[in-house]
Amino acid sequence: xxxxxxxxxxxxxxxxxxxxxxxxxxxxxxxxxxxxxxxxxxxxxxxxxxxxxxxxxxxxxxxxxxxxxxxxxxxxxxxxxxxxxxxxxxxxxxxxxxxxxxxxxxxxxxxxxxxxxxxxxxxxxxxxxxxxxxxxxxxxxxxxxxxxxxxxxxxxxxxxxxxxxxxxxxxxxxxxxxxxxxxxxxxxxxxxxxxxxxxxxxxxxxxxxxxxxxxxxxxxxxxxxxxxxxxxxxxxxxxxxxxxxxxxxxxxxxxxxxxxxxxxxxxxxxxxxxxxxxxxxxxxxxxxxxxxxxxxxxxxxxxxxxxxxxxxxxxxxxxxxxxxxxxxxxxxxxxxxxxxxxxxxxxxxxxxxxxxxxxxxxxxxxxxxxxxxxxxxxxxxxxxxxxxxxxxxxxxxxxxxxxxxxxxxxxxxxxxxxxxxxxxxxxxxxxxxxxxxxxxxxxxxxxxxxxx
Numbered sequence: 001x002x003x004x005x006x007x008x009x010x011x012x013x014x015x016x017x018x019x020x021x022x023x024x025x026x027x028x029x030x031x032x033x034x035x036x037x038x039x040x041x042x043x044x045x046x047x048x049x050x051x052x053x054x055x056x057x058x059x060x061x062x063x064x065x066x067x068x069x070x071x072x073x074x075x076x077x078x079x080x081x082x083x084x085x086x087x088x089x090x091x092x093x094x095x096x097x098x099x100x101x102x103x104x105x106x107x108x109x110x111x112x113x114x115x116x117x118x119x120x121x122x123x124x125x126x127x128x129x130x131x132x133x134x135x136x137x138x139x140x141x142x143x144x145x146x147x148x149x150x151x152x153x154x155x156x157x158x159x160x161x162x163x164x165x166x167x168x169x170x171x172x173x174x175x176x177x178x179x180x181x182x183x184x185x186x187x188x189x190x191x192x193x194x195x196x197x198x199x200x201x202x203x204x205x206x207x208x209x210x211x212x213x214x215x216x217x218x219x220x221x222x223x224x225x226x227x228x229x230x231x232x233x234x235x236x237x238x239x240x241x242x243x244x245x246x247x248x249x250x251x252x253x254x255x256x257x258x259x260x261x262x263x264x265x266x267x268x269x270x271x272x273x274x275x276x277x278x279x280x281x282x283x284x285x286x287x288x289x290x291x292x293x294x295x296x297x298x299x300x301x302x303x304x305x306x307x308x309x310x311x312x313x314x315x316x317x318x319x320x321x322x323x324x325x326x327x328x329x330x331x332x333x334x335x336x337x338x339x340x341x342x343x344x345x346x347x348x349x350x351x352x353x354x355x356x357x358x359x360x361x362x363x364x365x366x367x368x369x370x371x372x373x374x375x376x377x378x379x380x381x382x383x384x385x386x387x388x389x390x391x392x393x394x395x396x397x398x399x400x401x402x403x404x405x406x407x408x409x410x411x412x413x414x415x416x417x418x419x420x421x422x423x424x425x426x427x428x429x430x431x432x433x434x435x436x437x438x439x440x441x442x443x444x445x446x447x448x449x450x451x452x
Contacts, residue, residue, distance in 0.1 A: 054275020
């Protein structure tokens with residue numbers, strides 16, 4: 001296993017980039033999951049299969065994001081304990097997390113297949129693609145335990161300062177998924193169902209191999225089967241950190257599903273086009289997402305060690321680096337989105353629809369550089385309640401209303417997509433205000449400690 005990375009000493013930029021790059025690659029490969037499904041289906045199946053995979057994978061992405069966000073509670077708690085020099089508590093934290101997330105995975109595995117038809121109906125899946133959407137959701141739902149297992153492993157490793165092991169696990173899954181898609185979709189003509197089977201099988205193989213590898217490695221603290229039980233104090237802290245992040249990501253994810261449902265009412269071409277654009281977005285948003293996860297681990301350690309100034313310097317550096325990449329992503333999405341959408345579809349109308357919607361996301365690329373770094377910063381501080389509040393408010397007070405209003409007045413996908421950057425602007429303003437409040441509170445506490 002990679003040695004625990006200490007973010008509380010030495011230079012900031014180089015270790016932060018070294019930690020961020022494996023996260024970025026892991027996120028890239030994870031995004032490749034759904035992208036490969038859509039790519040192979042788009043090239044070797046019909047439009048209804050494309051729509052089915054697009055809608056179904058969006059639902060599964062929301063569920064995966066929920067689990068990953070809740071697991072952030074483990075990342076933050078582990079990072080803070082390591083920063084405070086209390087590594088001996090790591091085994092108990094991991095043991096509690098294993099039990100919690102096993103129960104979550106079992107529940108999702110039981111419920112999602114049963115609710116697959118209701119979820120497809122709630123998404124207003126086009127009638128031509130309803131059966132394919134339901135199949136994709138149901139089959140992926142059976143693999144929920146493996147989705148949960150992957151995210152728990154990743155959260156634990158990132159909390160330890162190890163971003164390479166999660167990269168290894170998702171790399172294994174990506175290779176298996178590509179092979180499965182080519183065999184089942186191209187070779188056997190199974191369409192959306194084949195893509196779903198390949199996804200579940202690849203994650204199962206990835207988790208099993210990863211567990212075998214991890215079993216051969218030595219953790220930097222004691223961990224045994226006796227630790228695999230729920231400790232109430234640790235459970236409360238994981239829930240306190242993880243629940244607001246998970247609730248925010250769930251409701252924000254639901255807001256994007258609502259937008260997709262709005263688009264689905266415009267017809268099969270619009271549905272497939274936005275589905276393709278969302279897959280492109282999954283890639284162009286990877287860099288800010290990687291910095292967000294890296295900042296959470298970095299700030300958690302420095303906060304635990306009492307290094308407030310170092311946390312803030314890391315935030316400024318992350319924003320500058322992320323912004324440089326964001327400018328490139330804006331240029332690619334806004335001016336060359338047709339080429340990007342053409343990777344995942346061959347139908348000219350679907351590509352045109354996807355490009356129109358993608359241009360709005362290009363604008364958002366310039367804004368998420370600030371937002372995602374701030375969110376990672378606040379998560380690391382444990383201020384997950386604010387993260388939840390600003391995300392939910394922006395989603396349901398701005399993103400959805402703007403998208404709905406534009407769908408009713410213009411019907412053009414670019415204007416519907418503008419709901420996304422409009423919401424991001426509001427979130428950035430809220431982050432600056434909250435950051436100023438934190439600084440003011442810290443200065444007040446320092447003044448109160450000074451002798452009269």
